Amino acid sequence: MAMVHMTVVLTVNPGSHSLKLHLINTETEEVLASETSNAVPDAKSAASVIEELIGDTTISAVGHRLVHGGPHLRSPTVVDASSLKRAQAAADLAPQHVPVTLEILNGACDLLPDVPHVLCPDTAFHSDLPEVAATYPIPASWRERFGIRRYGFHGLSYAWATSRAASLLGRQATSVNLLLAHLGGGCSVCAVRDGCSVDTSMGFTPLEGVPMSTRSGSVDPGMLLWLLERIPLEEVRDELYHQSGLLGMSSNSGDTRDLVRASAQGDAKAQLALDVFTRRVSQALAAMAVSLPRVDALVFTGEIGWDQPEVRQAICQDLGRLGVPATLPSGNPTTDSLLSSRFAPVPVLAVQPREELQIARETAMAMRGRVNAGQQGSPYQEAKTDND
Numbered sequence: 001m002a003m004v005h006m007t008v009v010l011t012v013n014p015g016s017h018s019l020k021l022h023l024i025n026t027e028t029e030e031v032l033a034s035e036t037s038n039a040v041p042d043a044k045s046a047a048s049v050i051e052e053l054i055g056d057t058t059i060s061a062v063g064h065r066l067v068h069g070g071p072h073l074r075s076p077t078v079v080d081a082s083s084l085k086r087a088q089a090a091a092d093l094a095p096q097h098v099p100v101t102l103e104i105l106n107g108a109c110d111l112l113p114d115v116p117h118v119l120c121p122d123t124a125f126h127s128d129l130p131e132v133a134a135t136y137p138i139p140a141s142w143r144e145r146f147g148i149r150r151y152g153f154h155g156l157s158y159a160w161a162t163s164r165a166a167s168l169l170g171r172q173a174t175s176v177n178l179l180l181a182h183l184g185g186g187c188s189v190c191a192v193r194d195g196c197s198v199d200t201s202m203g204f205t206p207l208e209g210v211p212m213s214t215r216s217g218s219v220d221p222g223m224l225l226w227l228l229e230r231i232p233l234e235e236v237r238d239e240l241y242h243q244s245g246l247l248g249m250s251s252n253s254g255d256t257r258d259l260v261r262a263s264a265q266g267d268a269k270a271q272l273a274l275d276v277f278t279r280r281v282s283q284a285l286a287a288m289a290v291s292l293p294r295v296d297a298l299v300f301t302g303e304i305g306w307d308q309p310e311v312r313q314a315i316c317q318d319l320g321r322l323g324v325p326a327t328l329p330s331g332n333p334t335t336d337s338l339l340s341s342r343f344a345p346v347p348v349l350a351v352q353p354r355e356e357l358q359i360a361r362e363t364a365m366a367m368r369g370r371v372n373a374g375q376q377g378s379p380y381q382e383a384k385t386d387n388d
Helices: 043-054 081-089 098-111 140-146 155-169 221-228 233-242 245-250 256-264 268-291 302-307 309-317 355-372 380-387
Strands: 008-014 019-025 030-037 061-066 117-121 177-183 187-193 196-200 297-301 348-350
Touching: 008 043, 008 098, 008 355, 019 043, 019 355, 030 043, 030 355, 043 098, 061 098, 061 355, 081 098, 098 117, 117 355, 155 177, 155 187, 155 196, 155 297, 155 348, 155 355, 177 268, 177 302, 187 268, 196 268, 221 233, 245 256, 245 268, 256 268, 256 309, 268 309, 297 302, 302 309, 309 348
Parallel strands: 008 061, 061 117, 177 297, 297 348
Antiparallel strands: 008 019, 019 030, 177 187, 187 196
């Protein structure tokens, strides 16, 4: 069997208004260099930042985070004509994310045409959701015609957090049953049984589920129908994605750090936003628990989950009936750690979000599969020709 030795992988993690790049030694999982751009990325600017970061480093492969893989991209996939078309077909399912990713992918492939590129879908971790969790109660004709199902998101984060939580618990990842909360700009919760996702709060798009920084999360669909009779579709879409969530409730900020400070100074709207947010997250976690035979731990990750102790505390206070400790340390951890007593009925852990390391892992995995299948070189030129 052919073997492949990955050394340095470039990971590309685009947001709707940012770009995070990392050079990672896949043998040691050491970050060799990184760059974050807080500007709206496009193909040209992304290629320029990538070129400056790489310098004279030899890159074995490039891994790209893809927020939505749609119905066909269900695992890390080497970029070729077929996978590009499948990614393009998913663009309207995550319009704030996928088009940006494809734009950056185009620039990166032009810059590095002879290096294999790999798409790492955030939806892949949830690709085997049980039907009872993946199915919407809508007409079968809709589900069959449009491929409507619950996909789930933040899979790269959940895969990394599951692995790290299992290590902290001294268990194999395939044996743990976890409740996880990824809380950041986007927020979701997930139930992991025996290392696999069995339920999650986000569904067909990254708009469903708990409230987020500027996204509404789940709201009454009847209300949306009512609004669509009075407000143009584009305005409704923009408000749900960019003016709702914590920002919409507080009328001030979508950043929990700002809201914690404002609340301490007596801002009632900030306090209400935090209360609604933490209550909805705790409710979603409690709902996830019905999918598990037992709960081995509650795991917080994402930027808020990692470094906002006030939010963690408020969520845990609502989960005492599950055996979650009501009181946690007030400070922030400096490394992945157990926040509660190991002997608590449900221990509480904090895991630093490291999507870049999971992207590197999945890129290496896709490349090993490709080499073991006897494929060589980069398929990008074929993809480029077919899409020109």
